[in-house]
Amino acid sequence: MSLASSVLDGERLAIARLLSQIENNNPSGQDALGELFPHTGRAHLVGVTGAPGTGKSSLVNRLAASYRNPPKGIPQLKVAIIAVDPSSPFTGGAILGDRVRMRDLSGDPGVFIRSMAARGSLGGLAPTTASMVQVFDAAGFEIIMIETVGAGQAEVDIARLAHTTLVVEAPGLGDDIQAIKAGILEIADILVVNKADRPGVENTERALRSMLELAHPAPRVFIHHGQIESLTSPESTSEGNGFWLPPIVRTIATKGDGLPELVSAINEHQQHLKETGERQNRDRARLQAELDTLIQTNLVYRWRQHVSDSQYQEILESLIARQISPHQAVEALLNGGIAA
């Protein structure tokens, strides 16, 4: 039986192996992913981002437990978790510690947790996170949670990948200017104020609320590889009725407080995406972004095979000696490389 068909059957060892092959850009992993791709597109992807220490891992732990132990009459869902932690820029090594907060989930065959090192990627996700999501999707996990590196203000990649993005804040981490900075808050579909038993929770919530009220129902447009992209269809925002105002949910993840409210907020957002056609728009934008990223990576890789190390070194040395400018260096490398 092929690796792909074992993954479709939900075999855990096969899933784990394929995830590694994909993470390592192994060609056989790409082949298996090709077989699996038609079976993807069913899962709901929940992104969880926010500054370090806001309690993302604990929240993911509780959220997964809520999906595994739903109230009576609500179906139990299978949950996959991808937790991304930073790689050292110097050694390439990493310590992946998110499982420490997720021990409640162990022993449950309906949960699969995978830790990932960012491997040099900025933006809070690893280069192969999107592909790993597809493996879990094909394997029949209904909820896939992606926890980003806790860098804070620039992790917009998650909004491109997830259907519902949670931005986690905690009292006492920065003033209200942090809240109106561009980037991280604009990507929130749901704002979570975690550690809500801490002093200052009212201030944090007020700052977030005033930020939301100030915000015009702007279409979710961002610049990606120099191109303006939109996450929202123009109709849904201009008419106003399709506009989603991010709710603010207070939680205390360590105790489980606020989790039922958070689950309902995610369900409502899921419903909203479906009714407004926004889900299709997001899926479209995500796949286009993935395509563009892959083109970039592959072009660089192919080009690099045409340029010898000595050519590269020679041009680098002229650059360092300031004989040529960075732009001229690129020009020389691209032309020389392609001609050679």
Next chain:
Amino acid sequence: MSERKIRVLVAKPGLDGHDRGAKVVARALRDAGMEVIYTGLRQTPEMVVEAALQEDVDVIGLSILSGAHMALVPRVLEMLQANGLEHIKVFLGGIIPDEDVPRLKELGVVGIYGPGTLTEDIIRDVRLAVNGTSEP
């Protein structure tokens, strides 16, 4: 374009609550360019093996100071076997009396390290066990 990194699970099975040594080793392995999954204190052998499966690690490093190694280690090795994970190399650190070492090695533990071990030695042995060479 393939890039493989050594993945290591560092776990503390059993009930002792002292993980300084485990953290020092985790940090040293990270600095050697490996990806270290740290799972924290008080893990059962079941939890260790489940995490090793999901994370598809090459190596498990167990830290045991409680004296329960003759109960915990055989159980971990048994469960690895039962789950088709016999390729994973198991290392052990902590307070392990000399007389237990031969039996543990016979069971399949690759390396055993007591207090005073140099982290370079652990890094070398892990690379050797996974890649067949001590080169990074």
